[in-house]
Amino acid sequence: MTNKTRTKPxxxxxxxxxxxxAPMNDTLLARALTAVRGKKILTHIGLILFGLAMLYPLLxxxxxxxxxxxLIFREQGLIPTSITFENFxxxxxxxxxxxxxxxxxxAIITAGAVVxxxxxxxxxxxxxxxxxxxxxxxxxxxxxxxxxxxxHVVIVPQYILFSELGWxxxxxxxxxxxxxxxxxxxxxxxxxxxxxxxxxxDEAALIDGAGHWRIFxxxxxxxxxxxxxxxxxxxxxxxxxxxxxxxxxxxxxxxHTVPVALRTFLDSSGESSWGPMFAISVLSLGPIFGFFxxxxxxxxxGIATTGLK
Amino acid sequence: MTAVQVxxxxxxxxxxxxxxxxxHARQSRRKRRREALTALAFLAPWFVGLIVITAGPxxxxxxLSFTDYSLLGDHEWVGLDNYTRxxxxxxxxxxxxxxxxxxxxxxxxxxxxxxxxxxxLDRGVRGLPIYRxxxxxxxxxxxxxxxxxxxxxxxxxxxxxxDFLGFLGIQxxxxxxxxxxxxxxxxxxxxxxxxxxxxxxxxxxxxxPGSYYEAASIDGAGKIRQxxxxxxxxxxxxxxxxxxxxxxxxxxxxxxxxxxSGGNGSPADSTLFYTMYVYERGFNAWQMGYASAMAWxxxxxxxxxxxxxxxMSKYWVFYNDK
Numbered sequence: 091m092t093n094k095t096r097t098k099p100x101x102x103x104x105x106x107x108x109x110x111x112a113p114m115n116d117t118l119l120a121r122a123l124t125a126v127r128g129k130k131i132l133t134h135i136g137l138i139l140f141g142l143a144m145l146y147p148l149l150x151x152x153x154x155x156x157x158x159x160x161l162i163f164r165e166q167g168l169i170p171t172s173i174t175f176e177n178f179x180x181x182x183x184x185x186x187x188x189x190x191x192x193x194x195x196x197a198i199i200t201a202g203a204v205v206x207x208x209x210x211x212x213x214x215x216x217x218x219x220x221x222x223x224x225x226x227x228x229x230x231x232x233x234x235x236x237x238x239x240x241x242h243v244v245i246v247p248q249y250i251l252f253s254e255l256g257w258x259x260x261x262x263x264x265x266x267x268x269x270x271x272x273x274x275x276x277x278x279x280x281x282x283x284x285x286x287x288x289x290x291x292d293e294a295a296l297i298d299g300a301g302h303w304r305i306f307x308x309x310x311x312x313x314x315x316x317x318x319x320x321x322x323x324x325x326x327x328x329x330x331x332x333x334x335x336x337x338x339x340x341x342x343x344x345x346h347t348v349p350v351a352l353r354t355f356l357d358s359s360g361e362s363s364w365g366p367m368f369a370i371s372v373l374s375l376g377p378i379f380g381f382f383x384x385x386x387x388x389x390x391x392g393i394a395t396t397g398l399k
Numbered sequence: 400m401t402a403v404q405v406x407x408x409x410x411x412x413x414x415x416x417x418x419x420x421x422x423h424a425r426q427s428r429r430k431r432r433r434e435a436l437t438a439l440a441f442l443a444p445w446f447v448g449l450i451v452i453t454a455g456p457x458x459x460x461x462x463l464s465f466t467d468y469s470l471l472g473d474h475e476w477v478g479l480d481n482y483t484r485x486x487x488x489x490x491x492x493x494x495x496x497x498x499x500x501x502x503x504x505x506x507x508x509x510x511x512x513x514x515x516x517x518x519x520l521d522r523g524v525r526g527l528p529i530y531r532x533x534x535x536x537x538x539x540x541x542x543x544x545x546x547x548x549x550x551x552x553x554x555x556x557x558x559x560x561x562d563f564l565g566f567l568g569i570q571x572x573x574x575x576x577x578x579x580x581x582x583x584x585x586x587x588x589x590x591x592x593x594x595x596x597x598x599x600x601x602x603x604x605x606x607x608p609g610s611y612y613e614a615a616s617i618d619g620a621g622k623i624r625q626x627x628x629x630x631x632x633x634x635x636x637x638x639x640x641x642x643x644x645x646x647x648x649x650x651x652x653x654x655x656x657x658x659x660s661g662g663n664g665s666p667a668d669s670t671l672f673y674t675m676y677v678y679e680r681g682f683n684a685w686q687m688g689y690a691s692a693m694a695w696x697x698x699x700x701x702x703x704x705x706x707x708x709x710x711m712s713k714y715w716v717f718y719n720d721k
Binding site: 130133134136137140141144145146147148150151209210213214216217221222223224229232233236238239240241242243244245246247248249250251253267269270271272274277301302306327330331333334337338348349350352353356357364367368370371372374375378379382386389390 | 431434435437438439441442444445447448449451452453455456457459460463470516519520522524525526528530531532533534535536537539540542543544545546548549550551552553559591598647650651653654657658661662674677678681682687690691694695697698701705
């Protein structure tokens with residue numbers, strides 16, 4: 091919106107300087123307009139070329155996944171001369187389990203993490219945004235501080251704890267913490283959002299005798315859908331991409347997730363089967379790409395307000 | 400949990416001078432206590448998580464960092480041994496150096512790209528949402544194993560980069576298996592994900608009122624002058640925010656180096672990152688005491704870097720809200 095007002099003074103100045111010579115003014119204006127248009131087209135060409143360069147590796151991966159093995163490094167163009175789906179079949183069955191098994195494991199963990207984050211983080215966010223309690227500022231600072239804590243500094247004791255509980259090689263270490271609101275970033279995101287909601291509705295409900303649970307579940311949650319969507323999408327993408335904690339807590343191939351299985355695939359077949367590996371890599375990025383397309387609006391708003399990755 | 404038992408101290412002095420109405424004071428006290436109990440109920444999962452998953456392990460790892468714990472068997476108090484050992488450990492020094500180079504080269508480059516593209520896109524380019532999405536996509540995919548595998552091949556001996564160089568008549572090497580260039584490929588990968596700071600810059604640019612530019616151009620300020628006198632100063636808080644965020648992120652990056660190097664920082668430890676070495680010591684060599692000590696040093700590094708940044712910010716970050 092500001093862009094329009096920002097270009098105005100320029101054009102105003104140009105036409106203003108030549109008001110006494112009307113015919114001159116016309117040609118000057120026309121020339122200035124074509125110059126502006128030419129510059130704009132140049133900008134677009136530059137932006138498109140740059141975008142293509144950025145996406146080129148991805149396109150190359152997709153095209154390589156569709157090429158017969160012997161052509162991947164021989165043929166340099168993006169468009170395959172012959173298309174095959176062999177790579178997908180070969181990759182799917184390359185490890186002990188078909189890749190569907192690993193996709194299912196990833197899906198279970200991701201779904202659990204999304205539900206856990208939505209539930210636990212919204213509960214905590216309501217308390218921080220709407221309730222008064224002793225030492226509130228202190229606890230809020232603790233919550234913010236926990237966001238910046240590197241995973242590495244807690245993962246060794248966590249491993250010891252989870253192995254005492256017999257949870258290594260189960261999905262619990264990856265799901266249960268989410269139900270305990272350990273992804274504090276999303277508490278912060280929702281606190282920021284709930285604070286922007288008008289308090290009139292809560293107060294009216296309070297006077298009508300509604301308790302905080304009712305206000306939370308009937309008023310705040312329905313109004314917070316954008317923040318919840320942002321939380322869900324980012325939790326999905328982060329959990330789907332997560333590698334370190336899955337690598338540590340899931341050592342048995344039966345419970346491996348897609349990223350860990352892909353790593354095993356890379357290790358076991360070395361430099362030999364790039365076609366199948368690319369094919370599975372493309373498939374593994376599919377869900378993220380889907381969520382990206384579906385939830386762009388929420389993603390952009392989420393990053394803009396909180397600086398999420 | 401102790402929080403609930405604390406009496407609401409402010410209630411009494413406020414209520415007494417107005418009217419000696421003990422019934423009213425008691426009621427409001429009761430209301431407050433009820434609200435605190437409600438808050439406790441809402442915060443219960445978070446409190447449990449804080450104690451069991453975050454704070455407890457944090458203290459435990461501090462304790463372990465003074466022991467030689469190895470998961471099996473007992474642990475023995477070794478004092479500061481783990482900390483002094485680090486500086487005699489050439490692999491630790493190598494990992495710290497690699498990570499520092501990675502962070503201090505890739506983050507400024509990444510933010511420069513982000514700022515430059517944001518400035519170009521903010522000048523009323525039509526189709527802004529499409530460009531924004533295209534440039535943002537790598538940020539979402541960049542931390543995945545799949546992209547790391549792709550990177551290994553793009554910069555491999557017969558990969559995309561060498562295809563391109565061959566097209567220009569230049570003979571390339573295998574970038575990922577040459578110790579001089581392997582770290583560079585990871586830096587390129589981090590720069591590639593400039594999209595998320597770019598989106599933050601775009602949001603910041605939109606906050607600058609158009610009237611500032613109008614006033615400046617009436618006063619005869621040119622485009623360049625406007626950039627240095629309006630855009631850049633008003634954008635410094637966002638630059639600062641992005642800088643802190645990306646520095647913290649980059650210091651902890653793990654997946655990319657782990658996958659591109661095949662899990663061991665090869666070639667010749669040139670891509671051994673700090674976090675990879677912590678992982679290797681802790682979960683491959685089971686030297687959990689040593690790993691905990693390194694993790695605590697990482698926390699100290701990140702904390703002091705952030706603190707220095709905040710101190711320095713006084714000299715270059717401009718806040719318009721005064």
